[in-house]
Amino acid sequence: MSTRLAKQGRLIDRSKQVTFTFNGTSMQGYEGDTLASALLANDQMMMGRSFKYHRPRGVVASGAEEPNALVGLGQGNRFEPNQRATTTELFNGLTSVSQNHWPNLEFDIGAVNTAFARFLPAGFYYKTFIHPKPFWKHVYEPIIRQSAGLGKAPDKDSRDADTYEHFYAFTDVLVIGGGVAGLQAAKAAAQSGAKVMLIEQTAHWGGRAPVDGGTIDGEPVDKFVEQLVSELETMGNVTMRNRCMGAGVYDHGYVLGYERLNDHKPGTQGPRHRLWRIRAKQVVTATGAIERPLSFAGNDVPGVMLASAMRDYVVNWGVAPGEKVIVATNNDDAYRTAIILKQAGVDVIRVVDARAAAGPLAEEARQLGIRVDPGKAIAKVKGGKRVKKVALCNQEGIGGAREEVECDAVAMSGGWSPVVHMWSHCGGKLIWDEANAHFRPDPSRPPLGANGEGFVLAAGSSNGPLALADVLTDAQAAGTAAAKAAGFKPKNTKAPVGETTTEAPMEAVWLMPANAEVQLRMKSWLDFQNDVKVSDVQLAAREGYESVEHTKRYTTLGMATDQGKLSNINGLAILADALESEIPKVGTTTFRPPYTPISLASIGGEARGEVFQPIRQTPMHDWHDKNGADWEPVGHWRRTYAYVRPGESVHDAVNREVKNTRENLGLLDASTLGKLIVKGPDAGKFLDMMYTNMMSTLKAGKCRYGLMCSENGFLIDDGVVARIDEDTWLCHTTTGGAERIHGHLEEWLQTEWWDWKVYVANVTEQYAQVAVVGPNARKVLEKLGGMDVSKEALPFMEWRDGKIGDFDCRAYRISFSGELSYEIAVPASQGQAFWDALMEAGKEFGVMPYGTECLHILRAEKGFIMIGDETDGTVIPQDLGLHWALSKKKEDYLGKRAHSRSHMADPERWKLVGLETVDGSVIPDGAYAVGEGVNANGQRNMIGRVTSTYYSANLGKGIAMGLIKHGPDRMGEIVEFPGTDGKTYKAKIVDPIFFDKDGEKQNV
């Protein structure tokens, strides 16, 4: 059993007991525990089941690399699946549940998968489920959906109860990793005066060096760390953040830091996670190294752990993972675990060392009475939910002549791999180190920054050196070099001197025993989280997968949430062997950020709910809101879709507004329309280039409807242009288009005709604009008094400045409804007062405000096009019958050359027509018209589509506009529109102007 030791535990406070639950059972731990160490202290070795075979799994590691011990944490709005028990700090009231099992952890139905393992090899998804076809939908998919998925998604009705934020930081040197290497590199860099930021993913400084022992400058490592941390804390140019992981390194020194502020004290005020968006001139990665598992049969049975992790549990948390332990290794470092376990009173039955000879640490172990067997290996670990026995054999051979030994835990060490993720994210290359059998950063091929020089340096064991003394000198050199590269003059100080027992060379062991027979290889796990075994990778190689990237995807090796931190090197060594190639030739898969998963909410930061996106409001917004506005987003604006009265449906409201505006008087808040001032001696010439029609000849005081095309001829915007004076025009754009069209004008002014004297200003928000529409429009304005708004004084398509009532205004006699209509602009600050005055004065004339849906219906009744409805980026003016707006006099304008390309002049293009349903119903939005015959996929051929479709209360039937092949030549014909509701809508092709064809109503 695993248990709490009476002594040890440098990170726990035994005076502070903590209560938590696991699968509903209440347990005790101490402050400073991780969930994993506390579970082990409660003899909870089995912490979950595996993803594919649902095999019992226990904790393997003690840090971020943990593949097995994933739990669901918290409850309700704070529930989160797939949290690593090894990086979860324990707190009072923590609730955790294990994953991937049904009905419970101890008894799981899905575990039958393991009995069928030989039928579920690598790539089984691709092989098994192809035939027969109907089986996929009705048999395979439901079964896979039931058993797949890692952990449980939070309840769909729960909402994240916490807040998150982004921080921006700029620093000369960023050091990622707060172990002895990171601390020393930070100091070396900071002594130059450079601004240094140091981030560490755990709650503690010093990394694993204090566990591994030795001395620095004659002092214990713990003491050295303590002194160095307090020294750095007093330096004004050093920022230190713990619980802050380096998540990713990106172009030009951009680094993401992921700080977990409140995970260990949920519910505390303040954000839970903080995403640091850091720009660093130089980055030092001091991210340490991760121990590799050994590949032997049953290496996934709960109780088999990394040797270093077992050591961590004893030293850091005072927990013994077993009572009788066997250590298997190919290097000297694992002997430290044997020695520490022995000294803690644990029975270390044996060290099996695959090598023929070991170094002084082995001698030390022997003197403590530990039996060391050189040249030996583990053939197989026996036990289901817990290690019971281990069968030992010779490392050479296929695993015969076994000796069985009883034990309840196995410590394994296959050597150490530097954490090269941060080095590799932005293109740093690796070299294969034969002596240590690992990939390490190639200093001659670092990630390159904006100046073409390297901007990342690796330090300490993440750079390759594993011995304490080498780690410290390497870190000192990296810190110094980083400061220098950032433009500072480093001090010439020496690295502190580390001393540890020297180690004999390790020997690469990729399979244990070396020629293990197939029954063993089928139980030798490479990737614990995704259940990938040695035999799977070998199968992939046999089936022709030579590229490591392909093998990864075929077997899913390294594709789990731990991204193969433990499995990758072992896996590609097996692949290299199967391909009879060399490891460096096979290479690694791509390291991609983030280093470990980060919360999506931290990426969102503050941008949630109401502050997700700024909302633009007109000066009359609050009035609309109080008067029943049903809101509609238009660009970033909120516009009123309809003003819904009590007892009315939205549809009722729209119909009422449509009728009232045609019969009496309607008011529309048109403030959102874009308003661009274009001014200067060359403004006319410029607008002639930007619009398809002529704007330079427009007389002051007059308005003209204009079209804008892109250079390749497609319609991008439309609106009414008013000439204000000799060198000034005011261009209206669509509501969503003001910023885009402003940018479009600036682009051409700045990059093509930069010598033209023109200035453009976006004055959209300077004005409130109200459309006063309907037969009574003139009456209400005359009642308010002021400027002459008669037909003679202010004819259609002209504008005048003046006063209406007490308001300074500019009145445009323009109409998007076909009614007598004025659009009146007043200073934005007067908008509400003006609106109120119109509502008051309009009472006797039947005034009602109307919304955007009414606006759409009124314009559709008149056959006016709408950018974004009739256009979609592939439509040209000629498609919409707007030839009249294309100037023939102008030599050039944007889109003119494009309109003469063959496809643009093609008579087969779909053209705008009106559509009237035979039975008066409304054609569904987005419906397509079908013609004769079928296409290559057996679908009906399409001959057009609906672009706008409404119920017209004025006409009492459904009306629509659409683009139809040869449409204008097919007046009176019936076309069919199949709906998604299974019905087919029949519509007659008609003129798009449904109402008041001669325009008598607007011209009064």
Add this chain to the structure above:
Amino acid sequence: MLILNCPYCGVDAEETELAAGGEAHLKRYGPGSSDDEFHDYLFMRENPKGVHFERWRHSNGCGKWFHAARCTQTLEVFGTYSAQTTEPPQEIKDAITAKRPGWSWREYK
């Protein structure tokens, strides 16, 4: 996440402040041009692995368009310069030659 220096306001701008505007130094073809000329102007673009000239706009800053010369492979930036020019200035070409001897891009080298 590139950083480019805006030659107008002098700010070392984060990529989030900038908007990419495609290939630089295009010559506009309008009415009167041949179909091939117009087609190439609209659609044909360089796609180099190495030295490239691009248009950028400091859209969330001063709003000005400018040009950048950079390496698409290493993301090294050779320099930024005014958008009001029809070809890369000599000092930019010199800066590229210093780092990438023998470079060429369209008709420039």
